[in-house]
Amino acid sequence: MFKINPDNFKKASFWTIILVYLVIVAGGVVRCTSSGMGCPDWPKCFGKWIPPTQISELPANYVEIYSKGGHLSVEFNVIKTWTEYINRLIGVAIGFAIFLTLIYSISYLKSKKSIFWLSFISFILVGFQGWLGSKVVSSNLLPFMVSIHMIVALIIVCLLLYSFSLTNILKIKVDRNLKFIFLITAFATLIQILLGTQVRQNIDVIAKSMNYENRNLWIENLGNIFVSHRLFAYIIVFLNVFLIYKCHKIGLNFIRNSLTVIIALEITSGLILTYFNFPSLFQPVHLVLGTMSFGTLFYYYTTFEEN
Ligand code: HEM
Incomplete structure (x- = not known):
C-alpha cells in the first residue's frame, strides 16, 4: 500500500513529463526510420502482445491477413517492428505514471484542488491520446492525424508542467x-x-x-x-x-x-x-x-x- 503524500505527487508527475518527452523522441525515431507500420495492428503487434523476432513466427499468409486493415505495405522487418513496439511500451508506461500522478494528486484535494483537476484532465487526455494513436495507425499515418497527435501531447505536457509548478x-x-x-x-x-x-x-x-x-x-x-x-x-x-x-x-x-x-x-x-x-x-x-x-x-x- 503506498502512502498518498505530496512528495509522491511531485515524483510521479515529474516522471510522467519525462516519459511524455521520451515518447515524443520515440515517435520521431519511429517516423524517421519509417517504422510506424512495423506493427500493422493495434493494440497487439502482428496479433501478439510480444511481437515476433523472426518471420517464421508468423503465418505464411500474414501479408494477406494484415493487409485487410487497409494497409498497403505490410512487410515484416524485425527492427521496424521492435522500434514501433518500444514506442508503444513507453506509451503504456505513461499510462501507469499518469495513473499514479492522479492518485497522488488526491493529497492536494483539500489544499490545492486545481492540482487534482489538472491531473484528472491529463489522465483523461492520456487515455484519449492512446485511442488517437490507434486511429493514427489505422489511418495509415495520415499526416493530419500525426499533427493532431502531436498537439495533444503538448497539451498534456502543459497541464503536467502547470500542476507540477503549482506545488512550488x-x-x-x-x-x-x-x-x-x-x-x-x-x-x-x-x-x-x-x-x-x-x-x-x-x-x-x-x-x-x-x-x-x-x-x-x-x-x-x-x-x-x-x-x-x-x-x-x-x-x-x-x-x-x-x-x-x-x-x-x-x-x-x-x-x-x-x-x-x-x-x-x-x-x-x-x-x-x-x-x-x-x-x-x-x-x-x-x-x-x-x-x-x-x-x-x-x-x-x-x-x-x-x-
Ligand atoms: C526556431 C525554432 C524552431 C522550432 C521550434 C522548430 C520546430 C520544428 C518542428 C517541431 C518540426 C517538426 C518535426 C517533426 O514533426 O518531426 C520542424 C521541422 C523542420 N524544421 Fe524546424 N524549427 C525551428 C527552426 C528551424 C530552422 C531555423 C530551420 C532551418 C533553417 C528548420 C528546419 C526544419 C526542417 C527542414 C524541418 C523538417 C524536418 C523533418 O522533416 O523531420 N527549423 N521544426
Whole structure:
C-alpha cells in the first residue's frame, strides 16, 4: 500500500513529463526510420502482445491477413517492428505514471484542488491520446492525424508542467512584462512547432515520392510552408535573445543558460537538416528540441510571480 503524500505527487508527475518527452523522441525515431507500420495492428503487434523476432513466427499468409486493415505495405522487418513496439511500451508506461500522478494528486484535494483537476484532465487526455494513436495507425499515418497527435501531447505536457509548478512554494519574482513575454514566446514557439509539423508532412510526401532516396533533393522540393518556418525562426530567435538578455540582467543565470542552449541547438539542428543533406538522426533531434523549448518557456512562465 503506498502512502498518498505530496512528495509522491511531485515524483510521479515529474516522471510522467519525462516519459511524455521520451515518447515524443520515440515517435520521431519511429517516423524517421519509417517504422510506424512495423506493427500493422493495434493494440497487439502482428496479433501478439510480444511481437515476433523472426518471420517464421508468423503465418505464411500474414501479408494477406494484415493487409485487410487497409494497409498497403505490410512487410515484416524485425527492427521496424521492435522500434514501433518500444514506442508503444513507453506509451503504456505513461499510462501507469499518469495513473499514479492522479492518485497522488488526491493529497492536494483539500489544499490545492486545481492540482487534482489538472491531473484528472491529463489522465483523461492520456487515455484519449492512446485511442488517437490507434486511429493514427489505422489511418495509415495520415499526416493530419500525426499533427493532431502531436498537439495533444503538448497539451498534456502543459497541464503536467502547470500542476507540477503549482506545488512550488517558492516562486521567482519577476516584472509583469517579462512574465508576459515568456508566455508570448511559448505561444510563438507552439506556432513554429505547428509550422514544423506541416514541413514534416511535406517532407514525408516528398521522401515517399523519391523512394526515400536522394535526401539532398528533399529540401529543394518544399514549398512556401518551409519558407514560413524559416522566416518565423527569426521571430523565435529574436524573442529568445531578448529573454536571455533580460534574464542575464536580473541574474536568472540558470534560466538564461537553459534558454541559450536549447535555442542554439534547435537552430543548429534545423540548419544541419537544411544544408547537410537531411541526416535522419537530426529529424527526431530537431523535433524534441522544439518541444523542449516550448515546455521550458511554459514552465518558467508558470513558476514566475509578478512583482
Ligand atoms: C526556431 C525554432 C524552431 C522550432 C521550434 C522548430 C520546430 C520544428 C518542428 C517541431 C518540426 C517538426 C518535426 C517533426 O514533426 O518531426 C520542424 C521541422 C523542420 N524544421 Fe524546424 N524549427 C525551428 C527552426 C528551424 C530552422 C531555423 C530551420 C532551418 C533553417 C528548420 C528546419 C526544419 C526542417 C527542414 C524541418 C523538417 C524536418 C523533418 O522533416 O523531420 N527549423 N521544426
